[in-house]
Amino acid sequence: MLQLGIKELAKYPFLAETGDYLKDKGFNLEQLSDPDWKPVVEKAYGRIVVATTGQIYGGDIENPDLEILSFVISIILLKSAGISTLNRRFSLAEARRAERYLEQGLNALQKDRTILENLKLKEESIKSSLKIIQDLFSIRVEMEDDRLKIRIADYLKRAIHFNEREWKLVNRRVESGYVYLSSHEIVRLVRKELDVYINSKIQSVSVSFIPETFRERVGDLVLLAKKFSTTVIVSGDYPPCVKHAIEVLDRGENLPHSGRFMLATYLLAKGQTVEQIAPLFKNAPDYNERITKYQLEHIAGSSGKATKYSCPSCEKLKSENLCFAIPECDGIINPVQFGTRRKTSA
Amino acid sequence: MLEKNVNFVEAALKEYYFNNFELIHVPSRTSEREFGYQKFNSGMARHLTVKNDKDLHFLLMTQVPSDIYCSNACYSFPNLPMSEKDWKEADLIFDIDAKDLKLGCRKDHTCFKCNTCQSINEQPSKCIKCNSDKFDVISVTCQNCISETKKEVKKLVRILTEDLVINEEKIQVYFSGNEGFHVHVENSEYQTLDSRERADLADYIMFNGVIPETFGINKQNSSKTSLPDIGERGWRGRTAREIFGTKSKRPKIIQEILLGGYSAFQSRLEEMKYTIGVRIDPKVTMDIHRIFRLGGSINSKSGLSKILCKDLENFDPFSDACLLGDEKVEVLANCPISFRLKNKKYGPYAGETISVPKHAAVYMICKGLADVTQ
Numbered sequence: 001m002l003q004l005g006i007k008e009l010a011k012y013p014f015l016a017e018t019g020d021y022l023k024d025k026g027f028n029l030e031q032l033s034d035p036d037w038k039p040v041v042e043k044a045y046g047r048i049v050v051a052t053t054g055q056i057y058g059g060d061i062e063n064p065d066l067e068i069l070s071f072v073i074s075i076i077l078l079k080s081a082g083i084s085t086l087n088r089r090f091s092l093a094e095a096r097r098a099e100r101y102l103e104q105g106l107n108a109l110q111k112d113r114t115i116l117e118n119l120k121l122k123e124e125s126i127k128s129s130l131k132i133i134q135d136l137f138s139i140r141v142e143m144e145d146d147r148l149k150i151r152i153a154d155y156l157k158r159a160i161h162f163n164e165r166e167w168k169l170v171n172r173r174v175e176s177g178y179v180y181l182s183s184h185e186i187v188r189l190v191r192k193e194l195d196v197y198i199n200s201k202i203q204s205v206s207v208s209f210i211p212e213t214f215r216e217r218v219g220d221l222v223l224l225a226k227k228f229s230t231t232v233i234v235s236g237d238y239p240p241c242v243k244h245a246i247e248v249l250d251r252g253e254n255l256p257h258s259g260r261f262m263l264a265t266y267l268l269a270k271g272q273t274v275e276q277i278a279p280l281f282k283n284a285p286d287y288n289e290r291i292t293k294y295q296l297e298h299i300a301g302s303s304g305k306a307t308k309y310s311c312p313s314c315e316k317l318k319s320e321n322l323c324f325a326i327p328e329c330d331g332i333i334n335p336v337q338f339g340t341r342r343k344t345s346a
Numbered sequence: 347m348l349e350k351n352v353n354f355v356e357a358a359l360k361e362y363y364f365n366n367f368e369l370i371h372v373p374s375r376t377s378e379r380e381f382g383y384q385k386f387n388s389g390m391a392r393h394l395t396v397k398n399d400k401d402l403h404f405l406l407m408t409q410v411p412s413d414i415y416c417s418n419a420c421y422s423f424p425n426l427p428m429s430e431k432d433w434k435e436a437d438l439i440f441d442i443d444a445k446d447l448k449l450g451c452r453k454d455h456t457c458f459k460c461n462t463c464q465s466i467n468e469q470p471s472k473c474i475k476c477n478s479d480k481f482d483v484i485s486v487t488c489q490n491c492i493s494e495t496k497k498e499v500k501k502l503v504r505i506l507t508e509d510l511v512i513n514e515e516k517i518q519v520y521f522s523g524n525e526g527f528h529v530h531v532e533n534s535e536y537q538t539l540d541s542r543e544r545a546d547l548a549d550y551i552m553f554n555g556v557i558p559e560t561f562g563i564n565k566q567n568s569s570k571t572s573l574p575d576i577g578e579r580g581w582r583g584r585t586a587r588e589i590f591g592t593k594s595k596r597p598k599i600i601q602e603i604l605l606g607g608y609s610a611f612q613s614r615l616e617e618m619k620y621t622i623g624v625r626i627d628p629k630v631t632m633d634i635h636r637i638f639r640l641g642g643s644i645n646s647k648s649g650l651s652k653i654l655c656k657d658l659e660n661f662d663p664f665s666d667a668c669l670l671g672d673e674k675v676e677v678l679a680n681c682p683i684s685f686r687l688k689n690k691k692y693g694p695y696a697g698e699t700i701s702v703p704k705h706a707a708v709y710m711i712c713k714g715l716a717d718v719t720q
Contacts, residue, residue: 152510153535156543169550171560175579177511177535 008128010064011101013071014094014198015132021068032073033211040066044073045217051093052086052224054288056100077214079207081221085252088285091199092254098194099187105129106148106183133186137193141186142178148186149178158189163257195254239338240324241317242266252283258312258320260284262335264299265311269336274300311336351711352386354718356410358670358708359644362651363406366669369653370642372402374532378420378434382637383411386646392637395425412646415637418530428635435537438544439638440551441630442498443526444491455683456485459714466680466715484713486685487525487663495526496658502529502624505551509580510536521663523645523652528638545632553581553623556615561585563603563611573600584622585615644670649708665689670705677707681715 009021022028032040047070050057059067071094078087105125130141139154152174159167173180181189210218238246245263248255255263260281267277274296281292301308313334317323332338347355363370373379382392383405392415396402406414417424418439422432445452457466458481460473467474470481499519506512506529518530539547549555558564561582562572574582576590589603590596603611630636639645639652651669655661668687679695679702686692692706699719702710710716 151535152547153539153543156539156546160542160546165555165557166559168555169546170553170556170581173580173582174509174550176508 006064006068007061008132010059010061010067012098012132013068014098014201018068018072022072025065027069027072029076029209029211033213035213038213040069041073041077041213041217043070044077045220047071047074048077048086048090048221049224051090054089054093054286056093056097059097073214075202075205076207076210077217077221078202079205080210080214080218081225083221083225085283085285086221086225087202088199088252088254089287091202092195092285094198095191095195098198099191102129102132103183103187106186133190136197137190139190147180148183149180150186150189152177152179155179155181155189158192161192237339239266239329239332239335240326241314241322241335244324245322246280249280249283252285254285256320256322259322261299261309262312262317262322264296265309266335268296268300269311274302347386347711348717350718350720354675355412355646355649355708355711356386358649358704359412360407360410362644362670363403363410366642366651367399367403369651369669370402370406370640371399372396373416373641375420378422378424380417380419380421380424380431380637381405381415381640383409383414384646385409386412393425393427406643412644414640414643416640417635417637419634419636433634436634438531438534438536438547439630439636440502440529440531441522441526441627442495442502442529442625443522443524443627444487444495445485445525446627447491447494447498447625449491449494451488451490452485455488455685456483457682457715458482459484466682468682482714484715485525486683486713489664489686491525492663496661498625499527499529499658501622502551502626505624506531509550510534512536518641519655519658520641521650521653521655521661521667523639523643523650523667524647527655528652530638530641541632541634544634545628548626548628548631550581551624551626551631552628553615553619554628556581556619558608558611558615561611561615563608565608573603585618588618588622589614646712649705649712668705670708672703672705674701675704675707676701676719677710677716678719679710679716681710681713685709 006021009015009018031037043066047057047059059070061067074090078090106129126143130143133139133141139150139158142149152169155172156169159169165171169179242263245255245259248259249263263280264277267280268274274293277296278289278292281287282289299309311334314323314325314329314332317335329338376396376398379396380392381394381396381402382390383394384390396405405411417436419431419436420434422434424431457468458470459466460476460478461480461482462478463473463476465473465475466484467481470483472479473481503514503517503519506517507514512531512534516532516534518532520528520530522528536547561574562569574586576583576586576593576596578586590599630638641652641654643652644650645652649670650663650667653663653667653669655666664687676699678697678699679693680697681693681695684691684693687706687709688703690703690706692702692710695716707716707718711718
């Protein structure tokens with residue numbers, strides 16, 4: 001168990017210690033039924049809305065009780081609504097928020113403070129951030145002369161999820177069994193685990209009682225979720241890998257980057273426009289309309305260097321566990337051949 | 347392999363195993379290892395368990411395998427099918443083979459056996475007897491091959507000890523029994539890495555996938571202050587020492603690098619894979635389900651032993667791993683390339699009936715270059 005102050009709980013309200021905090025404060029659901037708590041409910045609802053837009057909820061760490069309660073009530077609202085898409089968006093947004101605080105904690109220097117104050121603040125912030133990372137993700141992050149380092153094995157087990165070449169071990173500073181990283185890189189490394197951890201915390205909550213004052217906002221969440229519903233007409237001519245990708249996105253699950261790239265390049269190759277493709281990504285937990293369209297336009301070659309990307313080969317997809325071949329694939333080497341080869345054979 | 351050859355070689359192996367039990371041991375955590383073996387002209391028998399040295403020796407004497415293997419992995423149920431073994435962890439393993447080094451000497455000791463008429467050709471274009479164009483490549487090993495593979499082993503050990511901080515006592519270097527070396531690392535902190543993670547580790551060791559940004563060269567705004575220094579550790583240090591050599595040359599070379607730009611430096615890094623990177627076989631290192639040749643056992647590609655090298659510098663595989671008998675054997679040799687065993691040169695032979703020591707006879711038979719006469 002972490003020994004954290006209340007401000008730390010406000011930053012990371014998903015920690016198990018929050019339960020102890022609620023007990024100490026004597027909060028319970030029945031008590032939250034009182035109309036006096038409505039502002040907190042509104043804050044909680046707002047927290048969810050911010051998450052659904054792909055933004056990071058800012059909050060007010062200087063008012064930690066309110067922050068912690070707004071998180072807890074958000075969970076209750078989400079569980080009551082029972083919509084997986086909203087749950088995923090919320091957990092992802094909270095993960096990004098926590099990332100920001102972890103990274104700040106590892107840097108910890110503030111210009112408006114004296115050197116001595118900075119040293120003390122730095123020590124405390126770094127210590128709590130390192131402890132959170134170690135306790136939650138079993139990664140021992142050490143500091144050596146203002147440099148952060150982790151064991152090579154710990155790095156390898158997480159870095160392989162990144163496609164960018166800078167994450168290959170050979171492109172890191174490796175010395176004496178350690179990989180040296182910036183605070184941003186450390187936090188980036190645990191992003192996936194952080195998201196999974198928060199999501200599992202949300203899933204593990206059981207709500208047996210819903211205060212009457214919550215019901216209106218639960219209904220609002222149901223309406224909110226409808227904005228993200230997209231009826232996808234899946235053509236029978238889609239290859240199984242593309243069908244699977246569409247299904248994953250439609251469930252509000254996080255399709256890996258390589259899967260999204262495959263889907264986008266395939267649909268573009270089949271003549272669909274950016275405007276037609278973009279809605280398919282709407283249910284992705286980290287959906288951002290502007291960024292999505294920008295990325296699609298980049299892949300389509302209509303912006304930037306005008307490089308048009310091709311759909312990855314079947315062999316490439318297999319190597320990334322994105323192949324779901326069926327007999328109808330008929331030995332194609334690229335998804336865009338699906339159906340075409342069959343027609344040719346006929 | 348012809349039956350008469352099989353009978354002869356099996357007898358030699360049986361004699362070897364009987365006389366050298368002290369060289370062949372089961373590894374640690376024996377009960378968690380998968381064993382496998384192959385007999386001449388037969389398929390692989392795997393998913394086997396062996397309890398102890400005694401069991402192993404019994405297997406060797408009764409089955410007389412051409413090759414025997416043991417997993418680098420530890421399982422809960424090693425004798426069950428792969429999907430049910432319940433993988434726990436695996437030792438790090440590395441394979442360095444002369445055939446992968448693209449050495450200039452290879453052409454001098456490689457020949458080609460026609461798949462159709464089994465005749466030996468010196469060139470792989472067309473068979474001189476039947477005009478077939480399908481060949482098996484046959485190579486023997488020379489002193490240069492061993493010398494160059496030793497260099498790779500030394501580079502590997504240095505990276506394992508300096509970068510990965512693996513205790514040198516945990517690193518076991520074996521002559522593979524043919525044309526290179528196997529390196530085993532037991533009980534390190536890397537045991538639980540999976541296949542993909544080991545692939546990235548292999549790339550690290552090979553200096554594979556490196557980008558100029560790692561060494562301070564960017565597509566825009568490169569600065570000499572971010573270039574590596576020869577005193578640094580890891581790949582930055584090795585790269586600096588390779589590029590600069592000495593400090594006195596650094597300023598001039600830095601200027602050349604900055605003028606050359608990003609692409610030129612990327613090309614230079616690619617070339618350096620072959621000088622400072624270690625040329626291991628990444629498919630071996632990343633394979634967490636491999637059964638690897640057992641130390642002390644005979645390699646059927648040569649009749650030489652996979653043997654521990656306690657002193658790599660002075661290890662001579664042509665003598666130290668040549669442990670079959672010395673009695674004379676008559677063979678019909680068709681071996682256009684020369685080789686050396688126990689300080690004696692053999693070949694070339696052009697369809698000649700010769701009398702040679704058993705170890706040399708087995709060597710040529712295993713290479714497909716000779717047949718016993720009786």
